[in-house]
């Protein structure tokens with residue numbers, strides 16, 4: 193698979209600028225705790241994944257992950273956050289996601305565009321300030337909606353740099 | 367008894383009373399140091415599971431109190447707990463989290479040890495003429511015993527056996543392993559390591575606190591349509607129990623028996639896991655349904671092993687206000703149909719992002735801030751003291767929401783700390 197800097201009609205990849213805009217928007221909705229807006233970004237077959245240490249990043253079906261949500265579990269997570277009784281998000285963490293090193297890698301077999309980036313999310317709550325850093329893999333898909341064609345998120349995997357070490361509670365949307 | 371011993375005894379008499387405990391027990395670094403000496407480096411502590419080192423020469427580094435030890439299986443199959451510290455000048459002998467090796471070599475000056483801890487050799491040995499190698503092996507946890515594959519270690523060279531230590535908690539471990547179609551479980555699904563700024567006893571007390579789920583976990587009971595909440599109400603038939611030796615449990619069986627649903631304890635029905643249920647019926651005959659109705663224990667083995675029905679938690683105290691909770695999904699040998707479900711339920715509920723444990727952890731940390739307060743300095747632990755009773759095995763029991771387990775933990779803690 194070759195890296196494609198600009199969107200190519202033939203290949204069907206998404207252009208760098210459009211991909212970046214989408215990642216920034218996702219990050220902004222998460223920072224703003226706009227739960228409905230964030231949830232609406234996902235496709236029906238979505239996977240939202242934060243591997244733990246060891247072999248977890250290779251094999252989510254036999255190894256525990258910090259988070260391995262299919263679409264229905266993303267929904268449960270959002271309902272829990274919206275209940276007002278998700279104590280670990282009451283009050284909500286102050287978070288800023290920084291997304292850098294965005295690269296459009298190319299197409300998946302199913303036509304999704306694979307994008308990678310670096311993440312630094314800084315979280316502040318009464319416990320203190322916590323840095324969450326890692327590599328992020330995204331799969332973006334263009335879908336037809338009533339509003340026309342839009343991008344959706346089919347897959348997001350956040351591989352934390354310190355995933356082998358003990359982690360504090362991670363209950364905001366990373 | 368010397369007068370110093372009396373002074374120590376009276377200190378804990380003052381701090382631990384039948385209906386309340388003092389906040390400094392969670393904040394005083396001197397008490398923490400004393401706990402490490404008198405609890406973690408004296409009594410039996412859970413370290414790892416035999417399934418983590420299935421083959422000869424397998425090893426895995428595991429937490430033991432604030433440090434880590436190497437859990438190794440030697441060539442002859444015997445299990446050892448080795449200090450990960452070179453006998454020469456204290457460097458690290460094993461820098462991998464796990465592996466398979468007959469020997470460990472310290473990278474500082476090359477001393478080499480067998481996987482049972484014995485010194486195999488040192489480079490340029492002429493400089494060590496006459497040295498007694500038998501005195502230069504790796505430090506070992508002197509007593510190592512297993513129960514149903516659960517490996518425990520004790521730094522005390524003498525004392526009660528593991529069986530004596532476990533007492534009636536052993537029967538609850540039996541109840542877990544009999545849910546496997548081969549009678550054996552595996553802890554092979556990797557570990558989540560969840561850190562909290564809280565004293566380790568906040569976790570210990572929380573594990574069998576049947577009073578909190580309705581409040582702390584109401585968000586997930588609503589969001590996921592979970593039936594767990596009902597087990598921890600004042601109307602449930604489930605009971606809380608003091609098993610002796612600081613071991614405690616929430617015994618959910620009376621409630622599951624009343625409901626009478628095969629696999630109800632796992633929140634499912636037998637048609638979802640037909641192969642598993644068939645295997646269990648083949649193995650246990652008429653008794654299978656009872657086993658599959660009663661389900662798995664919710665058991666806290668003092669001081670650091672929590673069996674939460676389908677997960678194993680290991681509490682690791684790091685400092686007076688810092689603790690790591692290690693957790694994995696229980697897997698059944700020959701239980702593929704169950705194992706994926708056990709794994710997925712575990713990922714959903716526990717660890718740093720878990721629907722349940724993220725909020726428990728928030729509570730540990732809020733508690734830790736709370737105990738810094740002055741006036742009141744006490745934590746009240748007398749819920750249900752008016753209605754506790756003795757069961758047919760001589761154990762104290764109470765309603766599932768009562769603080770029978772918390773009082774049991776402190777009673778045992780006090781006997782250890784006063785020694």
Ligand code: FES
Pocket residue numbers: 452453454455456457472473474475476477
């Ligand atoms: S410290 Fe290990 S060989 Fe010197």
Ligand SMILES: [Fe+2]
Pocket residue numbers: 578579582583722726
């Ligand atoms: Fe809880």
